[in-house]
Amino acid sequence: MLRLSKVNKYYKVGTHSLHVLRDIEVEVADGEFVAIMGQSGSGKSTMLNILGILDEYDSGEYWLGDTLIRDLSERRSAHYRNRFIGFVFQSFNLLPFKTALENVALPLYYQGVSRRKRNVIAMEYLERVGIRDWAEHVPAEMSGGQKQRVAIARSLIGKPRLILADEPTGALDSETSKQIMELMAEINASGITVLVVTHDPEVAARTQRVIRLRDGKVVTDGDLASISNPRMPVVSEPKAEA
Amino acid sequence: MFSWDRWQEVFDTIRRNKLRTTLTCVSVAWGIFVLVFLLGLGNGLDNGMRKNFAKDATNGVWMWANKTSVPFGGYDIARRIRFENRDYDRAKQVGGIDRISGRFSAGSNRSGTIVRRNDKASSFELNACHPDALYLESHDIVQGRFISVADLTQRRKSVVLGRVPKEYLFEEGEDPIGQWIVINGVPFQVVGIYTDPAGSDQERRLYVPVSTAQLAFNGEDKLNMLQFTVGEAGPEEAKAIIDTVVGQLAERHNFDPADKQAVRVHNNIEGFARFQKLFWMIAVFVTVIGLGTLAAGVVGVSNIMMIAVKERTKEIGVRKALGATPSSIIFMIIQEAVFLTALAGLLGLAAGVGMLELASMANSDFLSNPSVDVGTGIKAALFLVGAGALAGYFPARAAARVNPIHALRDQ
Numbered sequence: 001m002l003r004l005s006k007v008n009k010y011y012k013v014g015t016h017s018l019h020v021l022r023d024i025e026v027e028v029a030d031g032e033f034v035a036i037m038g039q040s041g042s043g044k045s046t047m048l049n050i051l052g053i054l055d056e057y058d059s060g061e062y063w064l065g066d067t068l069i070r071d072l073s074e075r076r077s078a079h080y081r082n083r084f085i086g087f088v089f090q091s092f093n094l095l096p097f098k099t100a101l102e103n104v105a106l107p108l109y110y111q112g113v114s115r116r117k118r119n120v121i122a123m124e125y126l127e128r129v130g131i132r133d134w135a136e137h138v139p140a141e142m143s144g145g146q147k148q149r150v151a152i153a154r155s156l157i158g159k160p161r162l163i164l165a166d167e168p169t170g171a172l173d174s175e176t177s178k179q180i181m182e183l184m185a186e187i188n189a190s191g192i193t194v195l196v197v198t199h200d201p202e203v204a205a206r207t208q209r210v211i212r213l214r215d216g217k218v219v220t221d222g223d224l225a226s227i228s229n230p231r232m233p234v235v236s237e238p239k240a241e242a
Numbered sequence: 243m244f245s246w247d248r249w250q251e252v253f254d255t256i257r258r259n260k261l262r263t264t265l266t267c268v269s270v271a272w273g274i275f276v277l278v279f280l281l282g283l284g285n286g287l288d289n290g291m292r293k294n295f296a297k298d299a300t301n302g303v304w305m306w307a308n309k310t311s312v313p314f315g316g317y318d319i320a321r322r323i324r325f326e327n328r329d330y331d332r333a334k335q336v337g338g339i340d341r342i343s344g345r346f347s348a349g350s351n352r353s354g355t356i357v358r359r360n361d362k363a364s365s366f367e368l369n370a371c372h373p374d375a376l377y378l379e380s381h382d383i384v385q386g387r388f389i390s391v392a393d394l395t396q397r398r399k400s401v402v403l404g405r406v407p408k409e410y411l412f413e414e415g416e417d418p419i420g421q422w423i424v425i426n427g428v429p430f431q432v433v434g435i436y437t438d439p440a441g442s443d444q445e446r447r448l449y450v451p452v453s454t455a456q457l458a459f460n461g462e463d464k465l466n467m468l469q470f471t472v473g474e475a476g477p478e479e480a481k482a483i484i485d486t487v488v489g490q491l492a493e494r495h496n497f498d499p500a501d502k503q504a505v506r507v508h509n510n511i512e513g514f515a516r517f518q519k520l521f522w523m524i525a526v527f528v529t530v531i532g533l534g535t536l537a538a539g540v541v542g543v544s545n546i547m548m549i550a551v552k553e554r555t556k557e558i559g560v561r562k563a564l565g566a567t568p569s570s571i572i573f574m575i576i577q578e579a580v581f582l583t584a585l586a587g588l589l590g591l592a593a594g595v596g597m598l599e600l601a602s603m604a605n606s607d608f609l610s611n612p613s614v615d616v617g618t619g620i621k622a623a624l625f626l627v628g629a630g631a632l633a634g635y636f637p638a639r640a641a642a643r644v645n646p647i648h649a650l651r652d653q
Contacts, residue, residue: 054563054647074568082565093560093650097258110565115247158565 001030001162001193002051007060009046009216020046021057022216028195030161033188035204036197038213044197045166047213051195052085052164053077065161082110086155086192090167092147094139100126100150101135107158118157125153129183145176152183156192163187165196169203181206252577259550266546266579267586270629273539274587274622277532278594278614283601284528286612288521293440293610301475302378303484303509305468305491311503315496323495323504325465327456330372332490333468338483342470343372346452346461357448358424359411366407367447368425370455376436378469379444386419386434393433393451399458401430404445405437425450428458472511480511540583540629547579547637551644558641559649568642575641579634580627587626591619 009021020043028034038044049055050062053069062069064084072080087093094103101122108118126132129149131142139147148168155163165184169177181203188194196207204210212220256263307323330344347370355368369375376388386402393400401423403411412418418432430450438444455461468487472480484507485499492499551558558571598612614622 049647052563054650078562078565078567081563087563089650091650093556093563095557095560097255102254106561107564109247109251110561110567110570115250154564 001028001032001065003027003061003063004047004050005061005063007047007050007057007062009043009050009055009057011046020216021050024060024216024218026211026218026221028193030193031188031191032193032209033185033207034193034195034209034211035207036195036211036213037199037201037204042213043216044213048164048166048195048197051162052087053080078110082107082158084161086158086160086163088148088151088155088163088165088168090170092139092144092151092171094147094150094154096139099136099138100131100142100146103139103150104153104157107154111158122153122157125157126150128156129153143176144172145179148172148176148180149183152180152187156187161193163192163194165194167198168196169198169200174202177203248573248577252574252581255574255578256582262546262550262553263582266543266582267589269539269542269546270536270583270586270626271539271590271593273536274590274626275594275597276535278591278622279597279601280528280532281618282594282598282612282614283609284521284525285614286598286601286609287524289610289612291517291521300510300514301471301473301480303470303472303480303487303507303511305487306506307466308503308506310497310501312498312501314498314501317496321497323491323497325468325491327463327465329491329494330465330468332494333470333487336483336486336490338472338475338479339470339487340473341374341377342468343375343378344452344465345375345467345469346370346455346459346464347466355426355448357407357411359421362411364407364410366404368455369447369449370452370459370461371449372452375449375469378471379438380440381436381438381444383434383436386432388434388436389449389451394453397454397457398451399428399430399454400433400451401425402434402436402449403432404447405435406442406446407448408432408435426459475511477512477515480509484509536629540633543579543583543630543633544636547575547634548640551575551637551641554641555644555649558644559646562644562646563650571642571644572638575638576631576634579637580630583626583630583633584623587623587629591622 004024004026007021007024008019010017010019012018024043024047026047036044036047046055050057051064053064053072056071064080067080069080081087094100095106098106101119104125105115105118105122108121109115113121123132123135126135129152131146131149131153134142134146134150139150142150148171152168155165163184168184169180172180177200184194184196185206194207196203198204209223210220211218305325307325310317310319310321310323313319325344327344330342333339334342347368355366356363357366357368371389372394373389373391376383381388383402384405388402389400392398403418403423408418411423412421418435421432422429423432424430425448436445436449452465456463470487472483475483488505488507489499491497491505492501495504497504558566561571595614598614601609601612
């Protein structure tokens with residue numbers, strides 16, 4: 001599905017540069033459900049941005065399927081984001097002036113699908129995430145959980161092979177978080193690869209594999225057992241970065 | 243660019259951001275309003291000036307025989323000069339003069355001519371003239387003809403009526419041509435009717451052949467006035483022509499050519515040229531102010547769009563994450579700017595034209611038919627689209643450079 005090979009990333013901070021990803025080696029197979037964990041500044045968000053073709057890396061290789069993602073034009077990156085990747089964000093990132101239906105339909109607008117057709121499809125996806133009745137509401141009229149469901153429907157509508165979720169439950173209460181993670185699990189069960197960046201061990205516990213980052217390096221990479229390993233205690237971390 | 247779907251996306255954004263839309267529109271609408279109103283007002287002033295000059299030929303010269311004020315050749319001052327037919331004949335030979343007429347004022351005063359038909363009688367101004375007077379006075383013949391050369395040589399009793407005496411003497415629907423009227427006791431036959439663009443003040447006269455009038459009203463070969471046009475001559479050339487004619491008159495009638503009183507000269511040429519220059523300056527001034535206001539409006543739109551882009555950083559970031567290409571973002575912003583400027587511009591245009599309509603109701607000598615023509619309207623519309631694109635370009639470029647990561651993190 002995707003492979004990061006010796007990926008390095010630096011951020012220029014003033015005169016010196018910050019080495020945020022060091023020789024990252026990660027391979028994710030089709031259909032995996034992976035959590036990326038780590039403290040603030042561990043590089044997990046940067047990694048997700050690189051995977052989402054929102055950011056560039058300085059050395060190494062990133063293969064998405066059979067495509068080497070490197071030095072793409074803005075146009076090509078936009079195309080890959082649109083066709084292969086779905087994003088779910090902590091703060092939902094819905095357009096406030098559009099209804100739930102229009103928000104969900106937006107990726108299809110950029111695929112050139114006609115308005116009528118994309119609204120029909122968007123309605124199917126709203127149904128799938130269980131908020132069909134909220135189709136004509138704008139985000140301000142919805143709860144956090146409902147907004148995240150809209151965002152998930154939007155990430156799915158382009159039929160992506162990969163969903164990247166950045167702290168998808170970071171702004172939600174624990175009950176809602178649980179429901180959202182159930183939804184993510186369902187999506188994964190339908191065959192889509194899902195990567196979730198999270199602080200929350202409970203969220204990570206819903207996934208099949210956990211990649212831990214510290215100071216830009218992968219420190220552990222394994223199944224659920226590895227995070228419950230008593231020799232690798234889970235450090236309690238702040239809930240949200242903001 | 244012309245996909246309906248993209249337009250809907252633009253309308254959607256516009257509809258849901260009413261304050262921004264309103265602010266954008268107001269600045270452009272105001273700019274266009276001021277531009278159109280000023281241009282129209284400028285046109286109105288120009289028309290007003292032309293109308294004022296339209297009562298006579300703009301290249302016309304008038305010479306009245308008067309009294310001397312300088313002793314000359316042994317003669318004392320205050321000697322009355324009278325032109326004769328021979329003066330007319332000589333002046334006619336002067337190069338540069340294209341139309342010329344003499345004028346003989348019958349009767350003791352100019353407004354004291356009694357005109358009678360059946361049981362109606364009134365006093366009108368009688369002009370005894372040569373055929374060219376039609377052009378010199380800028381009259382329009384609406385029925386029949388003007389005084390002809392044949393009238394002059396055969397001393398026919400022909401008369402051309404202005405609209406006012408015609409309406410006084412004749413019933414509505416009555417054909418005046420060929421009818422007889424009595425002027426100071428002498429019957430004349432109506433051969434034509436004229437009107438004048440400057441209005442009824444200029445339409446109160448009667449014209450008869452100068453030769454007939456001299457014979458009928460005891461004028462011998464006297465003329466009171468010479469009037470002529472100088473073709474395309476500018477103020478300098480016109481002055482040379484006038485000096486030549488005055489020189490001839492001075493020679494024949496024994497007065498000092500420098501005597502301003504012996505022959506009083508009036509010409510429109512200098513005045514018209516001066517007015518043209520003045521109005522040209524007003525037009526330039528008005529255009530500069532109007533364009534300046536419009537430019538301020540366009541900069542305003544650009545500014546508001548720039549702030550809008552800043553405000554929409556997150557939205558643009560989201561769109562990019564979802565697969566919007568830079569060009570689609572650029573077009574989205576430019577299209578919005580073009581649409582808003584065009585819409586606001588048309589509103590301003592309509593308001594400006596409406597205001598001009600109101601202004602045209604003010605009946606003033608200086609203002610006549612203030613308006614902008616269709617060509618100007620079309621130019622303004624095209625200009626607005628260009629201005630909109632320009633106003634949108636810089637914000638659009640800024641929008642295309644939005645980095646989705648920063649945008650998405652922007653809370």
